Amino acid sequence: MNQEISQVSDHFGRQLRDLRISVIDKCNFRCTYCMPKEIFGDDHMFLPESELLSFDEITRVAEQFAKLGVEKIRITGGEPLLRKNLDKLIARLNNIHGIRDIALTTNGVFLPRKAQKLKESGLQRVNISLDAIEDNVFKETNGRGVVTLPVIKGIEAAQKAGLKVKINMVVKKGMNDSQILPMARYFKGKDIILRYIEFMDVGNHNGWDMNNVISKKQIIDRIKEEMAIVPAEENYYGEVATRYKYADGDGEIGVISSVTDSFCSSCTRIRLSADGKLYTCLFASDGYDLRKDLRSEISDQVLANNLKAIWGRRADRYSDDRAALKNTNRKKIEMSYIGG
Ligand code: SAM
Ligand code: SF4
Ligand code: SF4
Numbered sequence: 001m002n003q004e005i006s007q008v009s010d011h012f013g014r015q016l017r018d019l020r021i022s023v024i025d026k027c028n029f030r031c032t033y034c035m036p037k038e039i040f041g042d043d044h045m046f047l048p049e050s051e052l053l054s055f056d057e058i059t060r061v062a063e064q065f066a067k068l069g070v071e072k073i074r075i076t077g078g079e080p081l082l083r084k085n086l087d088k089l090i091a092r093l094n095n096i097h098g099i100r101d102i103a104l105t106t107n108g109v110f111l112p113r114k115a116q117k118l119k120e121s122g123l124q125r126v127n128i129s130l131d132a133i134e135d136n137v138f139k140e141t142n143g144r145g146v147v148t149l150p151v152i153k154g155i156e157a158a159q160k161a162g163l164k165v166k167i168n169m170v171v172k173k174g175m176n177d178s179q180i181l182p183m184a185r186y187f188k189g190k191d192i193i194l195r196y197i198e199f200m201d202v203g204n205h206n207g208w209d210m211n212n213v214i215s216k217k218q219i220i221d222r223i224k225e226e227m228a229i230v231p232a233e234e235n236y237y238g239e240v241a242t243r244y245k246y247a248d249g250d251g252e253i254g255v256i257s258s259v260t261d262s263f264c265s266s267c268t269r270i271r272l273s274a275d276g277k278l279y280t281c282l283f284a285s286d287g288y289d290l291r292k293d294l295r296s297e298i299s300d301q302v303l304a305n306n307l308k309a310i311w312g313r314r315a316d317r318y319s320d321d322r323a324a325l326k327n328t329n330r331k332k333i334e335m336s337y338i339g340g
Pocket of ligand 1: 105199
């Protein structure tokens with residue numbers, strides 16, 4: 001059944017396009033820049049199952065968002081593949097009128113078992129996080145001593161299943177900047193786009209410091225020491241990565257520069273946490289308690305009106321403010337909770 005889709009714009013005229021859904025806050029890794037094991041220890045209290053949005057609730061929210069112009073959905077976490085029967089949720093989201101793209105961000109370890117089913121349920125793309133190609137570095141970054149092989153196997157399984165694969169590598173000075181070139185060498189020519197991500201000040205526990213950020217310019221300069229690359233056109237409005245093609249035609253890389261070259265003016269994303277809080281910015285302090293609405297008798301129409309109003313009053317541009325050195329020193333939500 002076709003239904004009307006009405007576009008909504010925020011305070012700065014940005015249209016709502018993308019919905020990021022975190023389906024779980026737990027993770028099998030303890031990446032130092034995201035869930036440092038000193039803070040997220042064995043006694044850490046994760047959300048109980050009763051507090052997670054059910055698949056019915058998530059689907060209902062996504063349906064209302066699709067009516068407001070959302071076309072793309074990204075599933076994230078914590079580690080989203082720890083959520084049971086995720087393929088069933090993806091199949092339901094894939095049936096929503098207006099949703100034309102579903103992607104997943106994962107650390108890749110569970111993909112060998114799950115990639116095929118995910119593809120069959122309608123998943124098109126997967127971003128796999130891998131911060132190093134050398135075991136001794138990767139074991140440190142993931143905080144669990146895991147070597148790269150399980151992730152490499154996950155990447156291969158995703159490709160074999162027919163999923164488009166991108167690799168996300170967070171670059172932090174002293175942690176893995178030694179891996180910028182080895183990662184490029186490894187993925188060049190494999191039909192996989194490697195994306196370098198500047199270390200961001202998300203959350204309150206990862207000890208972020210501007211001195212630990214390796215900038216987009218530094219990353220590109222490092223690549224150019226060995227490989228010829230040329231800037232490439234934006235694929236679509238609001239693309240977060242700056243793209244570069246290898247001059248020899250052997251694929252491309254991207255850099256996500258939210259710290260040194262922010263892109264708030266084209267930010268069309270809204271984020272739903274695993275327990276149903278809605279955030280209009282990755283660096284927000286507070287979210288709107290949508291679960292409360294969902295677990296009351298609220299009608300779809302009222303729900304849609306609420307969502308529209310939330311986007312309509314959105315005035316977030318944290319990274320632009322950070323770049324302008326305005327006061328951005330506030331309490332923030334954790335990356336593992338909101339999902340990046
Ligand atoms: N567990 C999944 C994974 O790692 O792909 C999904 C959730 S994770 C929070 C989503 C993305 O956020 C990952 O690519 C991760 O590397 C990135 N990320 C986490 N903390 C970050 C930080 N402080 N700065 C930049 N990117 C970060
Ligand atoms: Fe887990 Fe992903 Fe955070 Fe690493 S980045 S700790 S894999 S949620
Ligand atoms: Fe979007 Fe907020 Fe990131 Fe700016 S800082 S790009 S508004 S999520």
